Amino acid sequence: MSGMGEIDRPVPLARAGDKRAGPPVDEKSKYRFFGQWVLRTADTMNKVASAVLFMMMLLTVADVFGRKALDDSILGTIELSEFMLVITVFFALAHTEVMGGHVRVDVVMSLFGERTRAAADSITQLICAVLSLVFTSATVQYAIKMRASGEVSQDLWIPKYPFIYLAALGFAVLSIALFVKFVSALIKAVRP
Secondary structure, eight states: OSSSSOSSSSSOOOOOTSSSSSSSOOOHHHHHHHHHHHHHHHHHHHHHHHHHHHHHHHHHHHHHHHHHHHSSSOTTTHHHHHHHHHHHHHHHHHHHHTTTOOOOTTTTTSSSSSHHHHHHHHHHHHHHHHHHHHHHHHHHHHHHHHHHHTOOTTOOOOOOOHHHHHHHHHHHHHHHHHHHHHHHHHHHHHHO
């Protein structure tokens, strides 16, 4: 898979002395296993985001059809679309990062060698991972406040805090993906 360095396939973790699990696992194997976990998690979350986007499209089509053909719209369509949009956006973040789909400006960096680019990538990935962790923490704190306040949507009275927690989950998985990419870029930068 592109974008995640040298992560090929899952490697099962083994404890020292466990004869059933095979040889003890070295650090590279642990990193490879962890990277595969990130790939699988990001892919699963992206599939959920895609399914929710499809449901949002069906809801919108049904609402427009009902409004035009039957002169009656579906109650709460806008609210449901807003909640679905939270899942669609935040569940796709990590997958987009893993696949290298976020915007990059390589005009200046293309002038440098591979190790210099890897060093710059590692710094960028670390800064982004830390910022994403800050966003995760702030989003969780906001969800806790929203849960305590009991705020719900206007028409359907759906609590808002679960969707804020889902946004925090998306940020958390993005943070992990960025950290894995940081380690991968750092290895490329320091490897002779």
